[in-house]
Amino acid sequence: MRTSRTLPVLGAVLLALPLLAACGSKDSTDSGSDTVAITATDTACKVAKTELSAGEAHFAVTNKGNKATEVYVYGEHGGTYTKVVTEAENIGPGTSRDMKVKLGGGTYEIACKPGQAGDGIRQKITVEGAKADDEAEEAYDREVEVEAKEYKLEGLDKFTAKAGEKIEFKLENEGTAEHELEIFGPDGKEVGEVSPVKPGATGEAVITLAKPGTYTYKCGIGDHADKGMKGSFIVS
Ligand SMILES: [Cu+2]
Structure with a gap:
């Protein structure tokens, strides 16, 4: 029985609700x-x-x-x-x-x-089985890792993308202060950001790079960008 390996503390609850213990998918077929x-x-x-x-x-x-x-x-x-x-x-x-x-x-x-x-x-x-007709909402094309420390954002130096790509930017804060990653499109408007991340922590954001051109990025906290936490990459 599928619930047999469930934590004992949950056992009583799950035994009372055996049907809910199976996956709550609304698919009627057991696939x-x-x-x-x-x-x-x-x-x-x-x-x-x-x-x-x-x-x-x-x-x-x-x-x-x-x-x-x-x-x-x-x-x-x-x-x-x-x-x-x-x-x-x-x-x-x-x-x-x-x-x-x-x-x-x-x-x-x-x-x-x-x-x-x-x-x-x-x-x-x-x-x-059948191919997926639509992609999961959280799906994205690929991930890029960016390391933040005082006062650098590393990982985007060689990054390029194709217009329309949906990228997960993963910001790893290896510094001692909070940092963030703001990304601006070719027209200078912000297209997305990884919100401030505490030292030792990681944050992500999935951002679609819709238009081709030169994108810029920076840490928007304090004077971090002026101290070096900024750069650019090309979307073609
Ligand atoms: Cu910063």
């Missing part, structure tokens, strides 16, 4: 939505089942490593797996996290990222 265990360590990313059926997938991530990890599901686009379908971040050592995401037919890669950086340890999965 093979069993929970798929993902076991992340500092060196491996073990996915219990690599062939799934289209529909809502449930992933139960357990971090058995010594570093905090994050798990991404990437969709295929033009032969590469950079399109983020969903993600779970800041999964501490010894903790678990559930991820639910609707997957259409196709191939995907699951990436565990011990230390929460880099491309991750990848496992390909295959989803049988």
